[in-house]
Amino acid sequence: MDEITTDILVIGSGAAGLAASVYAAESSQQILVIDKGAIGRSGSTVGAVQIASLGSWSHREDSLDAYQQDIRESGRGLSSPVLTDVLVQDISARLEDLLQWGLKLDKNEHNDILVAATSGHTTPRSISSKKGKTGLAILQVLTKRAKNSSNIKRWSDVITLELVKANGRVAGAVVLDLKENKSYLIRCKTVILATGGIGQLYPTTSNPAQSTGDGFALSLTAGAALVDMEQIQFYPVSLIHPSSLSGLCLSFYHSAKLYNRNGERFMDKYEPETMENTTRDKLAIAIASEVEEGLGTPGGGVWVDATGNIEEVKRQFHHEYQLCLDRGVDLARKQAEAGPAAHFIMGGIWIDGDAASTTPGLYAAGESAGGLHGGNRLGNNALSECIVFGARAGKAAARESARMKSIMAGVPLQTKKADKMINVISNSEQGTERSYACKKAVQALMGEYVGVVRSTKGLLQAKAEIKVIEEKLDQVKITSSLDFYSKEILDYIEAVLMVTTAQAIVEAALTRKESRGAHHNKNFPEQLTEAKHTIVKVENGKMTVQEEGEV
Amino acid sequence: MSQLVVKIDRSEMRTDQYEIDLKTGRTVLEAVEAIYNHHDPSLAYRYSCRTGLCTTCMMLINGKPGLSCMKMAEPGEDGVLHLAPLPKGRTIKDLIKEV
Numbered sequence: 235m236d237e238i239t240t241d242i243l244v245i246g247s248g249a250a251g252l253a254a255s256v257y258a259a260e261s262s263q264q265i266l267v268i269d270k271g272a273i274g275r276s277g278s279t280v281g282a283v284q285i286a287s288l289g290s291w292s293h294r295e296d297s298l299d300a301y302q303q304d305i306r307e308s309g310r311g312l313s314s315p316v317l318t319d320v321l322v323q324d325i326s327a328r329l330e331d332l333l334q335w336g337l338k339l340d341k342n343e344h345n346d347i348l349v350a351a352t353s354g355h356t357t358p359r360s361i362s363s364k365k366g367k368t369g370l371a372i373l374q375v376l377t378k379r380a381k382n383s384s385n386i387k388r389w390s391d392v393i394t395l396e397l398v399k400a401n402g403r404v405a406g407a408v409v410l411d412l413k414e415n416k417s418y419l420i421r422c423k424t425v426i427l428a429t430g431g432i433g434q435l436y437p438t439t440s441n442p443a444q445s446t447g448d449g450f451a452l453s454l455t456a457g458a459a460l461v462d463m464e465q466i467q468f469y470p471v472s473l474i475h476p477s478s479l480s481g482l483c484l485s486f487y488h489s490a491k492l493y494n495r496n497g498e499r500f501m502d503k504y505e506p507e508t509m510e511n512t513t514r515d516k517l518a519i520a521i522a523s524e525v526e527e528g529l530g531t532p533g534g535g536v537w538v539d540a541t542g543n544i545e546e547v548k549r550q551f552h553h554e555y556q557l558c559l560d561r562g563v564d565l566a567r568k569q570a571e572a573g574p575a576a577h578f579i580m581g582g583i584w585i586d587g588d589a590a591s592t593t594p595g596l597y598a599a600g601e602s603a604g605g606l607h608g609g610n611r612l613g614n615n616a617l618s619e620c621i622v623f624g625a626r627a628g629k630a631a632a633r634e635s636a637r638m639k640s641i642m643a644g645v646p647l648q649t650k651k652a653d654k655m656i657n658v659i660s661n662s663e664q665g666t667e668r669s670y671a672c673k674k675a676v677q678a679l680m681g682e683y684v685g686v687v688r689s690t691k692g693l694l695q696a697k698a699e700i701k702v703i704e705e706k707l708d709q710v711k712i713t714s715s716l717d718f719y720s721k722e723i724l725d726y727i728e729a730v731l732m733v734t735t736a737q738a739i740v741e742a743a744l745t746r747k748e749s750r751g752a753h754h755n756k757n758f759p760e761q762l763t764e765a766k767h768t769i770v771k772v773e774n775g776k777m778t779v780q781e782e783g784e785v
Numbered sequence: 786m787s788q789l790v791v792k793i794d795r796s797e798m799r800t801d802q803y804e805i806d807l808k809t810g811r812t813v814l815e816a817v818e819a820i821y822n823h824h825d826p827s828l829a830y831r832y833s834c835r836t837g838l839c840t841t842c843m844m845l846i847n848g849k850p851g852l853s854c855m856k857m858a859e860p861g862e863d864g865v866l867h868l869a870p871l872p873k874g875r876t877i878k879d880l881i882k883e884v
């Protein structure tokens with residue numbers, strides 16, 4: 235296998251990975267940032283609309299304490315105080331950096347910075363850029379900065395198969411350049427994982443094609459611990475039809491009205507004070523419960539009525555409004571069918587305030603890290619997390635790398651999973667299973683048994699079915715030539731990683747014997763008095779889960 | 786159900802023709818996915834967001850550059866939906882351009 239060396243390897247180029255690269259590049263370390271898709275254009279960041287932040291636009295009553303209190307309140311006892319503290323302390327400085335590097339904030343008719351209210355934030359603190367294409371705007375600023383940094387190299391269409399270790403540290407990765415199906419061993423001093431979320435483990439999602447949860451599987455194999463993997467946010471109100479837009483977030487739900495099949499405004503039963511303007515965990519569970527009780531619409535959701543607030547929708551969420559209209563969903567005139575879609579994972583790689591994982595040499599930032607949001611993420615806090623912890627990871631990895639004398643050249647690096655994957659691909663002519671069908675099968679079972687409302691029996695069923703898919707993947711059939719880019723190979727690698735991540739989610743969900751935050755098990759509907767974290771690890775090749783108190 | 790004929794200019798000067806179900810409201814990207822899933826697993830194409838933001842799904846659609854996740858799968862003047870990679874830059878495979 236050909237070898238490549240760098241000081242810091244950054245995996246993933248959304249807001250978190252690019253922020254990590256740019257801040258790491260302030261040192262003299264060499265940085266290589268890779269992405270399995272097009273750099274800077276393949277993650278969830280692209281679709282993000284607003285970012286929450288403190289700054290000159292903050293309302294008088296807003297403060298570090300108020301912001302931190304909102305996150306902790308929403309976290310249902312699972313939000314890490316260390317991480318929330320870092321977020322509120324750092325956010326305004328990080329935003330200031332972005333503004334200096336060219337980010338322009340949207341303004342209102344009086345030329346003041348536009349600040350929007352978001353459910354669960356007690357004070358309006360959501361700002362935007364490029365008329366609500368905030369994620370894209372941030373990516374453009376960071377990409378430009380990365381291009382201008384002489385110590386950052388970018389490499390698109392390269393997927394990570396395994397993180398490799400030497401002397402107990404993560405010391406590199408085996409990657410596959412999809413363009414020519416050629417594998418490489420990258421040796422480095424530190425690795426930063428920023429591979430985003432897990433939406434594609436579900437049949438209906440707001441997430442892009444690349445959100446297959448790779449980072450969770452990769453870090454587990456490298457020995458890192460994952461925290462609260464059962465905490466998955468379902469965006470409560472997302473479009474069901476047409477199929478091309480299924481999973482599209484309807485960001486205006488807080489001011490729209492929701493009805494069940496009998497025309498009842500059912501939120502009256504669940505949250506009479508806030509109605510639809512409640513947090514995402516509560517709203518998703520309410521909607522899924524209506525559907526479970528047979529009160530859903532023909533498409534398995536509820537009706538969303540935006541006719542009463544259509545001017546606000548057109549103004550604040552123009553892209554969504556226009557997209558719907560172009561596909562025949564006229565929100566100004568008719569109700570639309572909507573339901574929960576897999577959107578965000580609050581759980582993830584367990585990190586400290588410097589974004590270091592529990593495995594030496596490995597850092598994680600953005601959606602692939604866990605613990606900040608606890609049981610429910612407040613809207614617009616994901617982008618804030620990416621830039622704050624991306625920067626923390628970049629700076630800390632650079633400091634650690636600078637202290638290390640050399641890259642461990644010559645040290646044999648052990649790989650387990652990567653060799654097997656490469657082998658299966660090489661022998662795939664005899665295979666029988668389509669990799670895309672294996673991905674679909676994971677999605678189907680996760681949707682059926684590990685969705686908004688869960689049960690112990692369902693989770694056990696999911697565990698058994700995942701095992702079957704895992705075995706099928708050894709018999710994968712790849713028909714396209716192995717010398718060129720092959721979507722079948724990409725689907726195969728993603729399916730293998732999806733299986734491990736799905737196992738981690740199911741194990742964590744089985745361990746939490748209560749309902750807390752986004753995890754709702756109908757066999758354990760109550761929330762226990764003490765909040766504990768679920769911690770998933772792989773030890774000696776076996777997945778284990780423990781419960782722990784405050785982390 | 787009536788059929789939509791899709792012609793795709795692929796790598797190595799190959800043009801392949803597929804017949805898929807004609808469904809109303811289907812995007813070009815959904816048509817390409819249907820071909821990959823049910824007709825030809827060797828077809829390579831790129832996409833990400835499905836909502837017109839990332840622009841990675843851009844290709845020539847009936848001769849004009851367009852986002853395959855945004856354009857409807859409809860036949861051109863000759864009754865065929867014609868797809869090809871963008872003319873500029875290196876093509877990695879089929880509809881995928883180097884970025």
Ligand SMILES: Cc1cc2nc3c(=O)[nH]c(=O)nc-3n(C[C@H](O)[C@H](O)[C@H](O)COP(=O)(O)OP(=O)(O)OC[C@H]3O[C@@H](n4cnc5c(N)ncnc54)[C@H](O)[C@@H]3O)c2cc1C
Pocket residue numbers: 245246247248249250251268269270271274275276277278279280281282283284285286369392393394395428429430431440441442444445448449483577578599600601602613614615616617618620
């Ligand atoms: C439609 C939508 C709207 C949203 N709106 C908002 C909002 O308004 N405000 C807000 O704060 N948050 C929002 N979120 C959430 C937020 O966008 C994400 O949580 C955040 O952007 C994640 O950024 P990231 O850098 O961690 O990961 P991503 O942006 O997802 O990037 C991950 C990257 O890693 C790459 N990658 C993955 N696996 C591998 C691998 N094995 N090898 C190599 N590369 C790999 C991917 O290709 C991708 O480019 C939204 C999410 C979605 C989907």
Ligand code: FES
Pocket residue numbers: 832833834835836837838839840841842843852853854855
């Ligand atoms: S898939 Fe992103 S623009 Fe089409």
